[in-house]
Amino acid sequence: MAPPRLTGALRSFSTVSKQDDSTHDLYDLKTKRLKRQEIFARDGLTWQKIVQFFTQHLEKKDQPAATRELKNILQAAKHIVGTDFGQDTIESAGVFLFKTFHNKDQISHEETRAIKQMFGPFPASPAESCCAAVGRLVAQIGESQVDAFIQTQSSLKTVNSGSVFGRNIAFSFDAYALDAHDTMPWSEETDMDQALDF
Amino acid sequence: MACAKVPLDELHVTQPSGPQGKERTLPALHPDRKEERCFLTFKPPPEDGTPALLEEFLEHAQFISEDLEWLLALPHDKFWCQVVFDESLQRCLDSYLSHAPRSLDPSGISSSPAVADMQRNVHRSVFMVFLRMATHKESKENFITPAVFAEIIYNNYLFDIPKILDLCVLFGKGNSQLVHKMIENIFTQQPSYYGDLDETIPSIIQVFDSILQKCGIQSDDQPLKLNANRCLTAMTMSEEELADLVLYMCDTCTTVHSFLDIFPEACSTFKQHNFLNRLSSFYEIVVPDLEKAVKKRNFNKSIQENMWRQVSHSRKKMVEIAHLLLQHSCLQPILEGSENVVSFVEDLLQNFTAFLQEKRFLADYDEQFPIVDDISLLQQAFPLLDDTRTSYLLQGVESAWEFVGKKKSFPS
Numbered sequence: 001m002a003p004p005r006l007t008g009a010l011r012s013f014s015t016v017s018k019q020d021d022s023t024h025d026l027y028d029l030k031t032k033r034l035k036r037q038e039i040f041a042r043d044g045l046t047w048q049k050i051v052q053f054f055t056q057h058l059e060k061k062d063q064p065a066a067t068r069e070l071k072n073i074l075q076a077a078k079h080i081v082g083t084d085f086g087q088d089t090i091e092s093a094g095v096f097l098f099k100t101f102h103n104k105d106q107i108s109h110e111e112t113r114a115i116k117q118m119f120g121p122f123p124a125s126p127a128e129s130c131c132a133a134v135g136r137l138v139a140q141i142g143e144s145q146v147d148a149f150i151q152t153q154s155s156l157k158t159v160n161s162g163s164v165f166g167r168n169i170a171f172s173f174d175a176y177a178l179d180a181h182d183t184m185p186w187s188e189e190t191d192m193d194q195a196l197d198f
Numbered sequence: 199m200a201c202a203k204v205p206l207d208e209l210h211v212t213q214p215s216g217p218q219g220k221e222r223t224l225p226a227l228h229p230d231r232k233e234e235r236c237f238l239t240f241k242p243p244p245e246d247g248t249p250a251l252l253e254e255f256l257e258h259a260q261f262i263s264e265d266l267e268w269l270l271a272l273p274h275d276k277f278w279c280q281v282v283f284d285e286s287l288q289r290c291l292d293s294y295l296s297h298a299p300r301s302l303d304p305s306g307i308s309s310s311p312a313v314a315d316m317q318r319n320v321h322r323s324v325f326m327v328f329l330r331m332a333t334h335k336e337s338k339e340n341f342i343t344p345a346v347f348a349e350i351i352y353n354n355y356l357f358d359i360p361k362i363l364d365l366c367v368l369f370g371k372g373n374s375q376l377v378h379k380m381i382e383n384i385f386t387q388q389p390s391y392y393g394d395l396d397e398t399i400p401s402i403i404q405v406f407d408s409i410l411q412k413c414g415i416q417s418d419d420q421p422l423k424l425n426a427n428r429c430l431t432a433m434t435m436s437e438e439e440l441a442d443l444v445l446y447m448c449d450t451c452t453t454v455h456s457f458l459d460i461f462p463e464a465c466s467t468f469k470q471h472n473f474l475n476r477l478s479s480f481y482e483i484v485v486p487d488l489e490k491a492v493k494k495r496n497f498n499k500s501i502q503e504n505m506w507r508q509v510s511h512s513r514k515k516m517v518e519i520a521h522l523l524l525q526h527s528c529l530q531p532i533l534e535g536s537e538n539v540v541s542f543v544e545d546l547l548q549n550f551t552a553f554l555q556e557k558r559f560l561a562d563y564d565e566q567f568p569i570v571d572d573i574s575l576l577q578q579a580f581p582l583l584d585d586t587r588t589s590y591l592l593q594g595v596e597s598a599w600e601f602v603g604k605k606k607s608f609p610s
Contacts, residue, residue, distance in 0.1 A: 002242075003303050004446035006405055006453045007360040008296065014401040016394040018355040026286045027236045029254075032261055035236040117260060165270040165277070165336075166326035172372025173318060175301040176452050178507040179514070 033120055037089065040096055040118070045153040047074075047091035050098055053149050057141050069137040073097060076130030080115065080122045093119065097127075099154075101134035102146050203339065206275055207346040226275040232283040233276075237265050237290035240320070242297045243313045245305045252310060259316045262290060266323035270330065274340035281331055282354055294324045295364035302448055302511070304441075304504055325369050331356050332380035334387065348388035357384050359391070359398045366456040367449075374460050381461045395464055399471040405450050406480045412443055413487050432491035440491060441505060447484070448508040451515035458522045465526035474523050475552055481516050482556040485509070513562060520559075521567045524549060529572065532579050543580050546572070550591050560598040565606075569595050 002008070011017045027035075054066045077093035096118055100111055107127055115122055138146050209226035224230060238261050244251035269280060269287070280287055298321065299305070330336070334347035342350070351357050362381055370377045385391050410416065414429035432440060458465055468474075492505045528546035532539055550569060553560045563569070573588050599606055 002297060003300075004442050004449065005296070006402065006446075006450040007364050009405050009408075010360040010363070010398060010401055011296070013404070014359070014398050016398055017358045017360055025239050026289060027238055029238070029258065029261075032236050032238055035234065036261075113257075113260070117257060163271050164267065165330045166322075169326070169329070169376070171322050171325065173321065174372030176367060176371050176456060177301040178448075178504075178511045 030120070033118060036118055037092065041088070041092040043095070043154055045095055045099065045150060047094050049153055050095065054137065054141070057145070062140055066137060066140060069133045072133035073130055073137075076126040076133070079126035080119050080130075097130050098134055099150060101131045102138050102150065103143055104131060105135065107131050205341055205343045205346070206278060207343050209275065211275070227278055227282065229279070229283040231276065231279040233280065235265055235268070235280070235284065235286070237284065237286040238262055239289050239293035240297055241293075242299055243310075243317065247310060252313060256312060256316055259320050262294075263316065263319045263323060265290070266320070266327055270323065270326055274336055277330065278342070278350075281327075281356060282350060288354075288356070291324060291327060292361065294320065295361055295368065298324075298368055300368065300449070302452055302508070303445065304501070321368075325365075325373070328357075328365060329376065329380060332384055334383070344387050351384065352388045352390055357391070359394050362391075363453050363457050366460050367453045370456045370460045378460050382463070385461070385463065392467060395467050396470070399468060399473060402450070402454065403471065403473070403476050405446075406476060406484075409443060409447055409450075410480065410484060412439070413484060415483055415487065432487050433495065437495075437497050437501070440495070441501065444488060444492070444505045444508045444512075447488070448512045448515075451512040451519065455515040455519050455522070458519060458526075462522065462526040465523050469523055469527045474520055474549055477516055477520060478553055478556040478559045481513070481559040481562075485513055485558060514566070517559075517563050517566050520563060524572075529575070532576065535579070539580060543576060543583070546576070547587060547591065551594075554591070554594040554598070557598040557601040560595060561602045561604055564595050564598070565604070 051070060054070065055063065058066050074090060074094045077097055078090050080097070081089055081093045097115070100114055101107075104111060111131075112127075115127060206226055210223050211226050211231075212221050212223045213231075214220065215222045215230075238258055240262055241255065241258060243255050269277065272280065299317070331351065334344055335341040362384070365380070366377060411429070412435070414431035430439070432443070435443070458468065488509050489506075492502060492509055495502075524546060528542050528549070531542045532546070536542065550572075553563065570592060573583075573592065577583050577588070
């Protein structure tokens with residue numbers, strides 16, 4: 001249960017706060033993940049572009065292997081997102097997995113968390129086989145070339161810390177705390193008694 | 199995009215619209231420019247360290263942290279569209295202020311490093327969002343007309359009194375100057391907040407009354423309830439109820455103190471509600487009652503120890519609140535030689551005289567802020583001070599010390 005707070009009482013009983021029913025959440029984790037997938041699907045990098053990139057940059061003899069790996073990635077994506085979704089969602093998940101694994105040898109905690117953030121709990125083996133497939137695919141062309149391709153195609157920018165509000169503002173995590181000296185009277189330890197332009 | 203030197207509220211932008219990509223011009227601050235981001239509400243870390251619950255908290259908080267980072271990286275015009283028109287964002291911010299763990303809570307700080315790290319990320323980002331919302335002029339190019347800013351923050355409840363109090367108690371300890379600047383700007387641009395504060399103070403006093411009632415004590419100016427005899431007291435209520443009550447008092451005193459400490463301009467509004475007298479009489483009645491219950495009742499030692507510290511903390515904060523009120527609404531104007539010095543002197547002496555009947559409070563106040571020092575200052579600033587009156591007052595202070603059985607420690 002939420003601890004009792006002065007401001008909780010004021011929100012409930014005074015007339016100076018917005019009176020709305022904030023007891024239910026507007027969105028849950030599932031909705032949030034879908035929204036995240038939707039935002040990601042708007043990215044400039046698409047599955048077609050990935051397929052095209054490998055078709056253009058590989059010699060004909062290497063293409064069957066690449067096609068096999070691309071299929072493997074999509075297959076893994078299907079296992080991760082679930083069977084209820086259409087081809088667009090699966091391809092979008094394939095793009096996400098390709099982007100996530102393109103410069104990784106194995107799945108670390110960071111990648112696991114990123115995939116879970118996007119799709120929720122997922123089985124480990126498709127993720128591992130996907131990571132391996134992406135590794136084999138990228139090895140055919142070279143990591144730096146794939147990196148450059150992803151950079152030029154992606155329209156979703158990662159947050160640039162240089163443009164974030166407050167980046168230069170010193171912030172302290174100090175918080176009001178109980179005085180450690182106020183121990184019980186019978187305890188042995190104590191004798192009882194930057195400049196923002198507003 | 200934004201043109202130079204035009205306030206956001208007058209700025210118009212042209213952007214593609216519809217499937218054919220036709221262009222249309224609309225005000226920079228317009229609901230159609232808001233992004234559907236679906237901010238989640240904040241939930242506090244789980245009290246028990248179940249891995250599944252911790253994992254869920256981390257995932258939840260990670261979304262919030264990333265979304266707030268995204269928000270802070272938005273250009274000025276897009277930031278304000280989101281802030282004004284995205285209800286989920288406002289709920290997210292409000293949920294953080296309401297549910298963020300506080301170090302005064304028994305389960306305040308998480309022992310898991312991952313949770314603590316995540317908590318710190320969200321904590322900083324929430325503060326920066328509020329700071330940005332309290333800033334009407336971010337740079338020479340990015341600003342809002344002050345009068346419009348005042349309307350935006352007030353009419354959309356971007357700030358309200360409970361939120362301002364939460365900001366003080368959550369962020370004020372280490373960032374007092376920034377928080378002061380924020381609140382000062384909010385109150386200066388939108389004086390209606392003084393009216394809201396004025397309306398809120400009776401509710402704060404009601405919180406004191408409700409604590410008294412829960413202890414089975416009626417405050418002086420409330421009629422005795424018919425079922426008063428059947429009320430529980432601090433000695434008979436359940437352990438959980440007592441723990442909640444002590445935490446409630448501790449949170450209330452810390453919150454009010456942090457607000458007045460950071461924004462002393464609010465002292466006069468509190469004083470107008472006779473807050474000092476209500477506070478000192480509340481202290482006089484409730485402190486011995488709760489101290490006795492915490493000391494005499496038999497329960498888990500660590501809980502008991504923590505409750506004792508919360509009561510002691512509340513005592514100190516109440517005394518400090520009284521001092522802040524007197525300092526900013528009486529002493530300072532006297533020392534600064536303001537015009538109505540006589541009325542400030544009279545007010546101060548009347549307040550001290552009113553304390554004479556609250557002997558425990560008076561002795562504790564005098565211990566932290568010796569009244570003799572204030573009288574001596576008064577005598578220097580106002581030589582016409584009535585000696586008989588001050589002697590009477592100081593004798594009253596001595597008798598308060600005797601009443602509570604304490605001995606003064608005099609400097610050697």
